[in-house]
Amino acid sequence: MKNNQNSAQRLLEISVFLGIGTLIITYIVSTTSGRVAPFIPIISEMPFNDPEGSIFGIGLGISMFSFLILAQVFHKIFKPLSKEIDSNYENMNDLIRIIATLGAICGIITVNFNWDTYPILHGITAFILFTSFLIWNTFAYLVLEKSGKGNSLRKYAVYAGWMFYVFMAIFSVLDNQELQKEEGDFFYRMNNPPTVDTERSMYLNITAFCEWAMVFSFYTSALTHKKELEGISI
Template identity: 20%
Template sequence: MLCFFRGMAFVPFLLVTWSSAAFIISYVVAVLSRHVSPFLPYISDTGTTPPESGIFGFMINFSAFLGAATMYMRYKIVEKQNETCSFGTPVFNLVSLVLGFVGCVGMGIVANFQELAMPVVHDAGALLAFICGVVYTFLQSVISYKSCPQWNSHTTCHVRMVISAVSCVAVIPMIACASLISITKLEWNPNEKDYVFHVVSAICEWIVAFGFIFYFLTFIQDFQSVTLRISTEINDDF
């Protein structure tokens, strides 16, 4: 357990645990309140109706902040590693960071614009979060391979690429099936024509979401050797 608090490892660890709790708590509250079916609701379905909407919004907003902080620190780590032993272009690392930040903005949109209240805005935020998130994990996996074996083990690189590949594969049917659903609703009947599309899309959505969580879990070891220093300077020439 202490390894999670060595250096700055607590940042991705907190992101992973907090985000997992956000999904699970919102799901449990929504099911117990009988607002959604226990069987494969969309993640957004579990944060649409009060009281779970407040829990979901607050926790996902903080997850977006933690995600942005983790991505920025990862960017600085790769930047410093690249200065020590050049293995890639800085632009590649920067593009990854920008896409990650856009994905975090998408998470914020999902958290603050509920699915039934503003479906177009909510869906746009979800697309940003999932697509940019998947591309971010893929780019980070490529960077990991480029910095291997000095900064990453082959096992870590393979794990990251597998998670990234699964997420990439899952996000395609998730979007395709969701676009074929003709109505936005929380309760589904197996006899409805769009039910199969809903189930496939929901399964893929949960796979991608927890793929992100497990991906950031692999950052913990990298963050153990990182320290954060805050320097304050006061200019009295005024």
């Protein structure tokens, strides 16, 4: 019987399904308790209270740490493939490893330092997390595509990730501008995250939807890399 105890493929599955499961459980606990608006919360507004805060921080923290390990594994996998493409990709592979590692570390910080308590730290690390994961996913897609290992689902997941990332940024700015007119404070949203009592504008709802869609595109893309990890131990 094949031993999967130290399998990189198994670690990928743990990272993805633990991440998805944590988000779903956090959503259910926070909304059914009446502490978070069921439609449609920004992911970062869900863990303001316990027990959902602990579930969120621990679950996603482990998921992010797992990806940090996997980033090192993928660097080794992409090394010969990048070398075959050209020297630029070979150099980019080293840079992408650093970006992915930084993103995972920022992700661990993001999920454990909540928006309501540490707005600046949370905002900066969340931005680095999302951007770095998009960059890593794009690089992985390009390397595998150019190496004859293309995957249609991976391609659409990468495109969707960037699309929802851009839309999230646009509607977040529009929401902020609307609040700035009402409150006269450019940083009002950053310092006042939405709560269950917040009147949710269309811009805020679309921002939240795009964030959820973007995150699930990350997980979808990640699962398409299972084949590359087949037979690899950590």
